[in-house]
Structure formats: C-alpha cells, structure tokens
Amino acid sequence: MLEVLGMILAGGRGERLMPLTQDRAKPAVPFGGAYRIIDFVLSNFINSHFYHIKVLTQFMSDSLNQHLSRGWSLSSSIGQFVDPVPAQMRTGKHWFEGTADAVFQNLHVIWDTNPEHVAIFGGDHIYKMNVTEMFRFHQKRRATLTVACLPVPIEEAAGRFGVMEVDEKSHIIGFEEKPMNPKPMPGRPDMALVSMGSYFWETQALRQALFLDQEKENSTHDFGRDLIPDLVSRGENIFAYDYSLNWIPGEGEREKTYWRDVGTIDSYFDANMEVRQVHPPINLYNYQWPIRTLMKPYPPAKFVFAEKGGRFGKAVDSISETP
DSSP, X not given: XXXXXXXXXXXXXXGGGTTTTSSSOGGGSEETTTEETHHHHHHHHHHTTOOEEEEEEOXXXXXXXXXXXXXXXXXXXXXXXXXXXXXXXXXXXXOOOSHHHHXXXXXXXXXXXXXXXXXXXXXXXXXXXXXXXXXXXXXXXXXXXXXXXXXXXXXXXXTTSEEEEEOTTOBEEEEEESOSSOOOBTTBTTEEEEEEEEEEEEHHHHHHHHHHHHTOTTOOOOIIIIIHHHHHHTTOOEXXXXXXXXXXXXXXXXXXXXXXXXXXXXXXXXXXXXXTSSSOSSOTTOTTSOOOOXXXXXXXXXXXXXXXXXXXXXXXXXXXXXX
C-alpha cells in the first residue's frame, strides 16, 4: 500500500490573472524569471521525498501539461510519477464545481493507487514547505484531517481568508470563511490562523466526507466552505498545522513564513518584485532546497545599448525571464 499520494489542484480558470491566463492555466504562468507557479509546490513535494503525485488539470491545460511532461518526469521504473490528470467528467457532464468536487471526480485515482493518506495541495501559491514536517504532525495526532495554516495579523485576515479557531492543542474547533471579525489564536490576541488551502487526509475519512458532501444540494463542494465546517460540527479529529513552525534545511528566520497567493495581477506583480530585491523574503539560492523547473537550452540574457559616444546597456534591480 502506498503511504502518501499527493494531489495538486491545478484546474482553476485564474480569471483574476487575465490576460496572463488567456491561453494557459494559472499554475503554468511564469514567475521569477525562470519558473512556473506550479514549480514551487512540486519542488516542496520532491524535496520532501514524496514522489507519487497527481496533478488535476482542467482549463487551458496544454502548456501546463507540456511543462509537466518535459520538466517533471520522474523515474517510472521505480514507481515514481508526476502525472497530469485531465478533467474527464466521470460523474456527470460538468466541470469541477469546487475543490472538493475536483477530488471527488478523480476518486478513481485514489482507488487505483490505494494510499493510506492523501495530501491535497493547491498549485497556485509561491512558498516553500517541508511537507514531511506537516505529515509527521498529521501522523502523530492520528488526525482525520490536518490543515496547513499561517498566523497573520487579525486586521490582514479580516474579509480575506478562511480562519481556523483552535484550542491550545491545535485541535480545530471552528471555521469561518472570510470573517470580518476573525477569532484570534490562543495566547496571541493580535493574530489569526488562516487556511493555506493545503491538507493531509486519512484516505477513508476523505472518501466518506466527499460522498456525504455530494449528497447535499446546497453545498458548493469546497473543502473550506463545506467539508471542514461539516467535520467540525461532527466533532472529528481535525488539526491545524502551524506553517510558521515548519523547518527547511538552509533557510533563515526571515524566510520561514513566506507564502503568497498570486491570484490577482497586483499580488502577482508584488511577488515578482519581491524576488528581485537585494535580500528577497524568499530564498531562491538555497541549494539544500532547490526550486526545480524545466531548464530550456536558451542563451543567457543580454542587455545591449552600445552607441557611439560611450553609451552602454544597464539593468538595475532586475531579473530576466527565459525567452
């Protein structure tokens, strides 16, 4: 039996990133010069030694599929894989209707691989995470579900994120979707614990929760809006994993809580500008935790402005995107 199957949700339209998503899926959008957005979550899994990954695709997926097949081919001879799974409408003539429905429509993938646990992560965030640390937390508590969460100032969380209410042992006792008055963390009245949209599920519990959700006519079939509140109401053994405690080899204190949702043009632009800082808040030069990608055989970037009179080319605080 497989211990962990990773499922990356990469099927959203990315409408708020138009026109960058006019001809490609959001996770395939270039970032930081050399990368695609999806490279970050995939690198987190591979660097954490999780080598069994399914990527659930849907809209405008051709460039994403090409990137995965050419840049993320693992060793199939020893059972490793990063497989794109296109939407197949196995449960009806409709696209994915929510994050939970995306997994429900692909339950055959879970049945085929038969894992003990399923790690369901989004494919559209910029961050580093040692996934093993979260999995150990999940195992130690024998959790039905573990949700990756990030402490943020209450004023920043208000109206923007799903907020977890937890007790002193990190047991989730409440959840609100984008509340204007978020519940504070125990012992930290100025901070709220927001969901990062990344989960570890015990497989049988996941199957049960998905089937129960499908029976509800008013459900949006979303993990945050529907499944987590339902588990809370039933008193299930679910926990919040504090991302700020995650340890990555070679990382400093200033990089520990870097996580960016680049779902809008403004947030995407700001995150790219952070990368070109002299001391960026995310370390792309940590060779103990490399961000992997497809390296194409292109020539190096070149800046030329050499006219008569001694004028010359010059770039300041810049990064170069591959052609």
